[in-house]
Amino acid sequence: MTTDTETCLQTASEFLSAWTLTSAKPEASRLDIVLPRNNLLDAVNALVTAHWGFLSAITGLDHPGAAVPDEGKAWDRLASDAEAGGAASTAWLEVLYHFCHGAAVLTLRVRLSYQNPSIASICSLIPSANLYERELSEMFGIEVLGLPQAGYLLLPDDWPKGIYPLRKEFTGFNHDNQETGTGKDHD
């Protein structure tokens, strides 16, 4: 079982080596690979073509105050995406695509700047990603490009624009504003 899992992860890391910026093994059964945003579809396509497991979940992360880990290339591309100078370096978002194959979990990690929080939809390759991507986009304000979408999946229809509940800056509504739905953040 264990050797199978290792072989699985080894195979995956070989498929993805062309686009891998950095990789890590947080646990014996896990492999995390950081990808440039523009290569997400290439990487997912490689996994789908090889029938490597299935997309188990997509996790969004908000890093409002954290510095991007000092990983050279990864940060350079993020900064050049932003084209907004140094401000971008203290706030960024991350999208994690978890693929499971037996006991093995492969996580593709893509970093996005606050200035340009957009990422390509993987629905053309994995149709079931639809629900996960809609949730990601509503909760984190990440624009998923090419996602077939009609209104909200999870948020109420009258949810105010520009408020993303799973961003750290969102801490609930003031009671005064709640009824009018103006959605000023609580301090």
Next chain:
Amino acid sequence: MTEMQPSPHPEKFIVPIGPQHPALKEPGHFEFTVDGEIVTGASIRLGYVHRGIEKATEGQNWVQNLYLLERICGICSHIHALAYCLGVEKLANVTVPPRAQAIRILFAELERIHSHLLWLGVSAHEAGFDTLFMYSWRDRETVMELLEKLSGNRVNYSANLLGGVKFDVDQEQSDAIRKGLDFLEERTHHYMKVITTDETFLGRTRNVGILTNAQAEALGAVGPTARASGVPRDLRVESPYAAYDQYPVKLVLDHRGDLEAKFVVRINELLESYRLIREILETLPAGDLTVRVPRRLPEGEAISRVEAPRGELFYFLKSNGSDKPERIKVRTPSICNFSTIAAVVIGQNLADVPMILAGIDPCFSCNDRAVTIRRSTAQDEAWSWEDLRRYGNEYYR
């Protein structure tokens, strides 16, 4: 591949089901586009009881979150707590005593029994077979009483602690469980016979709502929904957690992918759970029930995957080194299986929709249910879920 397309064709009828509709863990809203009796498209809207639990976890400490997360689902409460505990224990780098791990899976299997029996009853009801519904729910009381006997609770057993379990199993409880299982096993064999031989019932299940093996693979189906389509996906087997490495589970598979296969798989899983529980009771390891877990967890990320009654439950935990989590992501099995609905219903009869929805075992509740037959030109005509169910049963009369 089928897509959850938002905009229906104007010349078609749309049958919205929900949101006050119980065939989902949360009230959900499906819109089925129909051409006469045949379904040609489906879309989904969720969130009617989105409680913001993921966000709420960020404001509470690791211990408090155990009680919050156990309340995500009232049917599979234990498995949520278990997934969370296993993740936290990975972050804290502690090893839980073997007796506690065995008791955890004992609860998990009892929970699977109550969940599968509940599902059997609800699906039978959707098919208009209320006798089976009533018998299976009567029998389900046996396992509910066993859970109550062990923990004092029927629904949120609260058996887990970070680092172990709260409840031990004594001889008297163990005997009661064995006795209950003997009764249930006999009943389960009877149900197997009923669902595979009753002609009327087979008319509603055999070759209805087929999810092919390729679809199940491609859409990422999990749990009995996947296994009824021949996809060997069971985390208890693939990636044994808690004590499943000590108590191996036999994988239950069926290759037909229709509704009948979903019944057969779940009923065989009941039998496998009875076997497993007896084995656990026979060889329950001696020892402590808990190990100490620190209030503050080291910085890091953990992924915890467990086999809930409905399939893989996925937890992602991120710690920032404090006593509160930085982020907790929960992906429930029903979300994976929703995608299969859109693929399966295309080309099926509208009358089969209740059964197909029931087939993936989304959590049912007893809410009133509303269905509106909406025509693009005429005014709305409201149907309750009961009407749709009756329509389905009349259609097959």
